[in-house]
Amino acid sequence: MSKFISLARRELIEHRTGLIYAPAIILTLVLVVVITSLGFGSGMTNANFGGTGNSYTSLGDLLSKLSESEAMVRAGLVGTFLNSISSPAFLILPFVIFFIMLGGLYEERRDRSFLFWKSMPVSDTWEVLARLGAGMILAPLCFLLIGMAAQVIALLIFTVLGAVQGGPVGDLWQVGTILRNWIHMPLFFLMWALWSVPVFAWVLFCGAYAPRAPFMYAILPPLVIMLFEGLYLKTTHFAAWIGIHLTAMPVAEDMAQDIIGGHTVIRGEDGFNFLMSSVAHPDLGVLFTSFGNPDLWIGLLVAAVLVYGAIWLRRYNS
Amino acid sequence: MSSHTTQVTEPMVVDAQGLSKNYGKFQALDNASFTIPFGRIYGVIGANGAGKTTLLNAILGLVPFKGEVSVLGKNPAKGRDELMKDVCFIADVATLPRWMKVNQLLDYVEGVHPKFSRQTTMGFLARTKIPLNKRIKALSKGMVTQLHLAIVMGIDAKLLVLDEPTLGLDILFRKAFYRDLLEEYFDQGRTIIVTTHQVEEIEHILTDVMFIRDGRIVLDSPVDVLSERFVELVVDSRHVEAARALGPIQERVLLGKNVFIYDGVDRAALKPLGELRRLALADIFVAKMSGEKA
Structure with a gap:
């Protein structure tokens, strides 16, 4: 266990820029923008919540209107608001993971520090899994925790500002919705990690293999395959495969299916209500529907082969 | 030993x-x-x-x-x-x-x-x-x-x-x-x-x-044995032939004197021919490596 913690801490230190500084800086900027625009009213005239076209004079005013809506919509709006605070960071998450995967096993060879790591009683399997875990588990976890912190900070500041402006701030604290989203998000990222791991395992493998310019090794072969497939077969299966896995498309589709249920045509207001209900009370079980999807398992198999290759390379590539 | x-x-x-x-x-x-x-x-x-x-x-x-x-x-x-x-x-x-x-x-x-x-x-x-x-x-x-x-x-x-x-x-x-x-x-x-x-x-x-x-180990020995085995002899000019006859692994001329290095030759036989000197490891290495025909 202490070995596991030590490896995780090492990864956190090595990749502190991507794992901590990057999301922290982005979310600080988001908080500054959101608080100055909403909290002090400058963004109020443009705010158009729930498609109602209403405009508000202050945060307190907004909160008052909020308290008039149904409980489910209220929870959904607060949930949406909080999710929109933390989600900008997730846009860079795939890039952060990409560079963690590419860098770990390449840099340790470049600066020769792998010779030190190898003098420790830690197997090559553990080492490679630590690198993989840094990207697929540690990175989403850091982003989630920093995102939650940003949400709490936003809630606290809005509570104070709302109270000063005389709004019913109690409605902000949709504890049930907040907690359920805090469970939903990690589970979503777990599924996303399982779907996208073959793509990132390829990057990890390139980091272990490339004698130099690992970026080129990671990027060029897939591009060449796409090019030849396009030229000779006139198809885009390979690009689609990467896209589906990288975005965990099937998970998103399952969630969408779950939200709209059996409806085929959705009008504006229904759509809004579906959305609010899904945010207020996100369904956890539906996240795991794609365990029945053979594409997921094929991807995991591909990832396992690539990770095994990276372990083999680290053992003998000295 | x-x-x-x-x-x-x-x-x-x-x-x-x-x-x-x-x-x-x-x-x-x-x-x-x-x-x-x-x-x-x-x-x-x-x-x-x-x-x-x-x-x-x-x-x-x-x-x-x-x-x-x-x-x-x-x-x-x-x-x-x-x-x-x-x-x-x-x-x-x-x-x-x-x-x-x-x-x-x-x-x-x-x-x-x-x-x-x-x-x-x-x-x-x-x-x-x-x-x-x-x-x-x-x-x-x-x-x-x-x-x-x-x-x-x-x-x-x-x-x-x-x-x-x-x-x-x-x-x-x-x-x-x-x-x-x-x-x-x-x-x-x-x-x-x-x-x-x-x-x-x-x-x-x-x-x-x-x-x-x-890729081959050409010598594997305790150091004290080595300093017994290998010795350098600085020879007077009149004894050069005799010294050569005892089978040195290296011979060179240094400041006008003939210097021989021996591997495992009895010191009693060498002593009368000139001055015996202890060899440093680096000298033994050089002598051994240049003496051995690959």
């Missing part, structure tokens, strides 16, 4: 039989066989590319190889991680991760190594000027080596392998490095294997040497 023959039943730190390794067509190690007992300081000496590092890497389980190698009774090719609980190595200068702070590195070693004593390492660090809260990249080259040595000394290992650990450091650091190693770390329960280009600096601490050329 030689414990090689008397300690057959005693367990060896390293037991290598028919160790071979090739990189493509290049034969880095060619059927090397040797044993290394406990409580020794072994110097592995050879030119660049002779196979020293390959030999050490095979012992450490860093490269696959052909042949039978057992290190502390274990096969290094399988389970390097298990082996590293009892074996430690410094494979080059400055292999410590530059992005880590000294404290963080000690945390890491403490977390993964069951035989690491932080207290011991801190004791050594207290004698240096190494700042604990600085990143390793902020330390001088000498400090990084001191830090690495301090970590190694905190690990209760049975075998320590050093491959050019002091390359590029100034002489004060080099001297201090080997002094600390000898005085504070080495004991009968441990074995050290070391390679270096500065043979003369470690000569006095070695108990055994192994000469290696083109």
Whole structure:
């Protein structure tokens, strides 16, 4: 266990820029923008919540209107608001993971520090899994925790500002919705990690293999395959495969299916209500529907082969 | 005299039989066989590319190889991680991760190594000027080596392998490095294997040497035996023919005098011919390497 913690801490230190500084800086900027625009009213005239076209004079005013809506919509709006605070960071998450995967096993060879790591009683399997875990588990976890912190900070500041402006701030604290989203998000990222791991395992493998310019090794072969497939077969299966896995498309589709249920045509207001209900009370079980999807398992198999290759390379590539 | 023959039943730190390794067509190690007992300081000496590092890497389980190698009774090719609980190595200068702070590195070693004593390492660090809260990249080259040595000394290992650990450091650091190693770390329960280009600096601490050329071990002997075996004779001009007849492995002319080097020739026979001199390890190495026809 202490070995596991030590490896995780090492990864956190090595990749502190991507794992901590990057999301922290982005979310600080988001908080500054959101608080100055909403909290002090400058963004109020443009705010158009729930498609109602209403405009508000202050945060307190907004909160008052909020308290008039149904409980489910209220929870959904607060949930949406909080999710929109933390989600900008997730846009860079795939890039952060990409560079963690590419860098770990390449840099340790470049600066020769792998010779030190190898003098420790830690197997090559553990080492490679630590690198993989840094990207697929540690990175989403850091982003989630920093995102939650940003949400709490936003809630606290809005509570104070709302109270000063005389709004019913109690409605902000949709504890049930907040907690359920805090469970939903990690589970979503777990599924996303399982779907996208073959793509990132390829990057990890390139980091272990490339004698130099690992970026080129990671990027060029897939591009060449796409090019030849396009030229000779006139198809885009390979690009689609990467896209589906990288975005965990099937998970998103399952969630969408779950939200709209059996409806085929959705009008504006229904759509809004579906959305609010899904945010207020996100369904956890539906996240795991794609365990029945053979594409997921094929991807995991591909990832396992690539990770095994990276372990083999680290053992003998000295 | 030689414990090689008397300690057959005693367990060896390293037991290598028919160790071979090739990189493509290049034969880095060619059927090397040797044993290394406990409580020794072994110097592995050879030119660049002779196979020293390959030999050490095979012992450490860093490269696959052909042949039978057992290190502390274990096969290094399988389970390097298990082996590293009892074996430690410094494979080059400055292999410590530059992005880590000294404290963080000690945390890491403490977390993964069951035989690491932080207290011991801190004791050594207290004698240096190494700042604990600085990143390793902020330390001088000498400090990084001191830090690495301090970590190694905190690990209760049975075998320590050093491959050019002091390359590029100034002489004060080099001297201090080997002094600390000898005085504070080495004991009968441990074995050290070391390679270096500065043979003369470690000569006095070695108990055994192994000469290696083109992947072959050309000499493997305790140091005290070597200084018995090899001798330099500075000959008066009238005895040159007689000296030549005794089969020197090297002959040269130095400042007008003929100088011969002998391997295993009775000193009583040499004495009357001129002045006998003790040979330094480096001279023996050169004589041995240039004398042997490849």
